[in-house]
Amino acid sequence: MRCEVVAVGTELLLGQIVDTNSSWLGEQLALAGIDSHFQTKVGDNLERIIEAFKIALGRSDAVIACGGLGPTQDDITRDAIARLMGAELKRDPLIAERIRAMFTARGRAMPDNNLRQADVPVGAKVIAQMPGTAPGLICPVGEKVIYAVPGVPSEMREMVSGTVIPDLQRRSGSVAVIRSRTLRTWGQSESGLAEMLTGRISALDAAGNPTIAFLASGIEGIKVRITAKGVSDAAAQAMINDEEAHVRNILGDLIFGVNDETIEHCALKLLRQRGWTLASAEWVTGGLLAARLSAAQGADEIFRGALVACARNAVPDLLKGLAPTDAESLSRAMADTARRTFATDVGVAAALDQRPADEGHLAGVIYLALAIKDTMHTQAVKLPRDSERMRQFTVIGLMNFLRLKLQDN
Amino acid sequence: MRCEVVAVGTELLLGQIVDTNSSWLGEQLALAGIDSHFQTKVGDNLERIIEAFKIALGRSDAVIACGGLGPTQDDITRDAIARLMGAELKRDPLIAERIRAMFTARGRAMPDNNLRQADVPVGAKVIAQMPGTAPGLICPVGEKVIYAVPGVPSEMREMVSGTVIPDLQRRSGSVAVIRSRTLRTWGQSESGLAEMLTGRISALDAAGNPTIAFLASGIEGIKVRITAKGVSDAAAQAMINDEEAHVRNILGDLIFGVNDETIEHCALKLLRQRGWTLASAEWVTGGLLAARLSAAQGADEIFRGALVACARNAVPDLLKGLAPTDAESLSRAMADTARRTFATDVGVAAALDQRPADEGHLAGVIYLALAIKDTMHTQAVKLPRDSERMRQFTVIGLMNFLRLKLQDN
Numbered sequence: 118m119r120c121e122v123v124a125v126g127t128e129l130l131l132g133q134i135v136d137t138n139s140s141w142l143g144e145q146l147a148l149a150g151i152d153s154h155f156q157t158k159v160g161d162n163l164e165r166i167i168e169a170f171k172i173a174l175g176r177s178d179a180v181i182a183c184g185g186l187g188p189t190q191d192d193i194t195r196d197a198i199a200r201l202m203g204a205e206l207k208r209d210p211l212i213a214e215r216i217r218a219m220f221t222a223r224g225r226a227m228p229d230n231n232l233r234q235a236d237v238p239v240g241a242k243v244i245a246q247m248p249g250t251a252p253g254l255i256c257p258v259g260e261k262v263i264y265a266v267p268g269v270p271s272e273m274r275e276m277v278s279g280t281v282i283p284d285l286q287r288r289s290g291s292v293a294v295i296r297s298r299t300l301r302t303w304g305q306s307e308s309g310l311a312e313m314l315t316g317r318i319s320a321l322d323a324a325g326n327p328t329i330a331f332l333a334s335g336i337e338g339i340k341v342r343i344t345a346k347g348v349s350d351a352a353a354q355a356m357i358n359d360e361e362a363h364v365r366n367i368l369g370d371l372i373f374g375v376n377d378e379t380i381e382h383c384a385l386k387l388l389r390q391r392g393w394t395l396a397s398a399e400w401v402t403g404g405l406l407a408a409r410l411s412a413a414q415g416a417d418e419i420f421r422g423a424l425v426a427c428a429r430n431a432v433p434d435l436l437k438g439l440a441p442t443d444a445e446s447l448s449r450a451m452a453d454t455a456r457r458t459f460a461t462d463v464g465v466a467a468a469l470d471q472r473p474a475d476e477g478h479l480a481g482v483i484y485l486a487l488a489i490k491d492t493m494h495t496q497a498v499k500l501p502r503d504s505e506r507m508r509q510f511t512v513i514g515l516m517n518f519l520r521l522k523l524q525d526n
Numbered sequence: 527m528r529c530e531v532v533a534v535g536t537e538l539l540l541g542q543i544v545d546t547n548s549s550w551l552g553e554q555l556a557l558a559g560i561d562s563h564f565q566t567k568v569g570d571n572l573e574r575i576i577e578a579f580k581i582a583l584g585r586s587d588a589v590i591a592c593g594g595l596g597p598t599q600d601d602i603t604r605d606a607i608a609r610l611m612g613a614e615l616k617r618d619p620l621i622a623e624r625i626r627a628m629f630t631a632r633g634r635a636m637p638d639n640n641l642r643q644a645d646v647p648v649g650a651k652v653i654a655q656m657p658g659t660a661p662g663l664i665c666p667v668g669e670k671v672i673y674a675v676p677g678v679p680s681e682m683r684e685m686v687s688g689t690v691i692p693d694l695q696r697r698s699g700s701v702a703v704i705r706s707r708t709l710r711t712w713g714q715s716e717s718g719l720a721e722m723l724t725g726r727i728s729a730l731d732a733a734g735n736p737t738i739a740f741l742a743s744g745i746e747g748i749k750v751r752i753t754a755k756g757v758s759d760a761a762a763q764a765m766i767n768d769e770e771a772h773v774r775n776i777l778g779d780l781i782f783g784v785n786d787e788t789i790e791h792c793a794l795k796l797l798r799q800r801g802w803t804l805a806s807a808e809w810v811t812g813g814l815l816a817a818r819l820s821a822a823q824g825a826d827e828i829f830r831g832a833l834v835a836c837a838r839n840a841v842p843d844l845l846k847g848l849a850p851t852d853a854e855s856l857s858r859a860m861a862d863t864a865r866r867t868f869a870t871d872v873g874v875a876a877a878l879d880q881r882p883a884d885e886g887h888l889a890g891v892i893y894l895a896l897a898i899k900d901t902m903h904t905q906a907v908k909l910p911r912d913s914e915r916m917r918q919f920t921v922i923g924l925m926n927f928l929r930l931k932l933q934d935n
Binding site for chain 2: 129130131132133134135136137139140141142143144145147153154155156157158159160162165168169172176332399402403404405406407408410411412416417418420421422423424425426427428431434435458459460505508
């Protein structure tokens with residue numbers, strides 16, 4: 118089973134919007150074990166959309182068409198699919214009613230244009246999930262199929278997870294279900310993890326199910342993905358549970374989270390379990406730690422706040438004049454001040470050792486400090502010199518250090 | 527002249543990397559007045575890369591192939607192009623020498639693999655810019671052309687701006703040069719700007735050169751793009767200068783910056799001109815303002831630091847117990863405290879009015895406060911309720927308020 122993604126929208130070609138939908142779809146298809154060899158972006162032009170669909174259907178079994186289902190005259194994905202199907206568009210009264218009801222519920226008048234969204238090619242099926250006013254469509258084209266989903270990410274994701282991926286798996290026919298779970302790690306390279314797991318990978322290779330794969334996406338650590346095929350969801354999950362136990366046994370606390378959990382999410386969760394609160398004092402990270410923590414769901418019950426110095430010479434303003442010259446003592450004083458200022462259980466901080474390298478030490482070492490209740494913990498880490506990467510790695514390193522300390526207790 | 531983008535890399539299809547290169551390329555092509563109707567992503571597979579190039583060259587005059595120029599066995603864009611050209615790959619001794627020298631300069635041993643990057647299809651030209659170890663290539667395929675550029679964004683951008691776009695414009699032959707300038711605005715909708723500029727747009731429509739277009743990319747305000755065709759760079763720039771003067775005359779201080787300037791960059795520039803320093807106290811924005819300011823080039827000479835409260839109930843910790851209950855007074859107290867804590871010329875803050883709406887006021891109003899020397903300025907703004915957008919808009923709104931006040935003085 119091969120499935121391509123065609124993203125529709127002139128704004129994508131002009132670079133006004135970065136096409137994150139296609140990336141997400143690519144990941145979902147890979148996780149579901151469905152091959153996807155090409156992705157295409159095309160503008161809001163009927164002939165060119167049809168051409169893109171034809172090329173994609175010529176070499177794949179299915180297409181996910183993302184975008185162009187809105188209410189305006191620019192939104193012509195429906196028309197292009199109807200042309201390819203050789204079918205008429207027919208207004209679906211139930212969908213029209215649902216769209217009207219949504220506007221009524223929001224207390225807004227419905228522009229007539231919006232009823233265009235209720236136009237469905239004859240022969241297409243409507244996707245059950247409909248979080249917005251644009252219905253998703255399953256459109257047979259000969260023996261093949263186009264799934265039309267809206268470009269609004271939240272709506273698209275709900276339809277794809279709920280209907281498109283299961284339908285693709287059903288069509289592929291080879292197995293009942295494919296399930297995946299991603300274990301997120303911090304502290305080892307991809308090759309280091311591969312070496313640690315080499316025994317498991319060999320053991321699994323013989324049977325070919327479940328499988329282990331590595332994903333090194335972005336800078337938020339390496340992901341270890343376990344994928345299993347089973348006769349049912351329960352069977353696949355049971356295989357994943359077994360394999361996860363093996364992997365956890367080997368990787369231990371290198372694993373910080375599962376699936377979409379970020380490192381700050383994990384640290385906050387451990388704090389929440391204890392009913393503890395958190396504050397930070399930042400210099401190297403310039404507020405980035407606070408920005409990431411405060412953006413996390415429910416953070417405001419745990420994370421109270423931050424004292425931020427942009428440059429080293431502003432740190433004494435935060436410490437009431439006290440500012441030790443060596444970086445390790447400085448990181449401890451900062452963590453302690455954060456904790457006292459906000460009266461929290463935990464204070465965290467990082468300080469960069471700015472001395473040039475000599476025989477006694479490396480250049481560019483960062484000290485991470487945790488003030489947990491009345492105990493103080495520090496760790497020295499060597500991080501990239503590039504300032505943006507240094508900021509990001511310091512945030513992740515600090516949250517990881519906190520997670521490990523909380524797990525230990 | 528039509529040019530398509532083909533991005534090469536299995537990691538793009540798997541969603542491990544979001545393809546921001548294609549978005550940037552799409553914007554550059556649009557700015558240069560070159561039509562671009564399709565973008566394709568393809569994995570590291572020789573036959574499929576060739577297929578993607580063939581389809582693209584079949585309907586366009588040129589292709590920018592981005593990625594797959596690295597040193598490993600996966601990097602096969604060169605091979606695919608050579609096959610299409612019907613040419614051999616030949617090692618270029620000058621490039622090989624340059625790659626060797628780069629490794630030597632970094633004090634690292636060069637793996638032999640890296641010399642693969644010096645392999646050039648016979649008949650292709652090397653792009654002059656070469657910031658990394660991967661050379662860019664101009665590869666004629668019949669009457670058409672493939673530009674091969676690396677996937678590393680900074681390297682790709684340098685080659686595209688320095689060679690690819692000018693070469694495409696030369697090939698298009700219609701004019702000597704096309705130049706663009708983008709004026710960045712805050713405080714008006716796209717339709718509002720279009721209405722204000724309707725006179726200019728009509729005046730320009732007759733001649734068709736220069737042109738004005740609007741770009742509503744992301745949430746950082748609407749961009750007004752002036753594009754001019756001229757017999758030389760100087761002629762095009764002169765036309766843009768003239769038109770910019772007209773547009774500035776109409777839009778006034780709605781314009782905050784030019785081209786890539788962000789709102790924080792503009793505010794920092796105005797402060798730098800005065801030799802002034804800045805500090806912030808944050809609650810609604812949770813450290814995002816500090817993170818953005820401290821990431822700006824040279825910020826640490828101007829921006830000293832921030833006091834950040836995640837939730838409203840942590841604000842008193844920052845104000846030494848003083849925390850007025852009404853949001854406007856609170857924003858002023860926060861801005862003043864920021865300024866005093868860091869002994870800066872300017873303190874900025876924002877506070878959300880959390881009272882439910884009644885006859886006297888709207889719900890969800892945010893007060894922006896500026897403490898500039900001994901004067902205090904506040905402004906009430908109504909922002910989106912979605913918390914991530916509210917954070918971003920508050921940061922931008924606050925920096926814009928500061929910019930306007932500094933421009934006034």
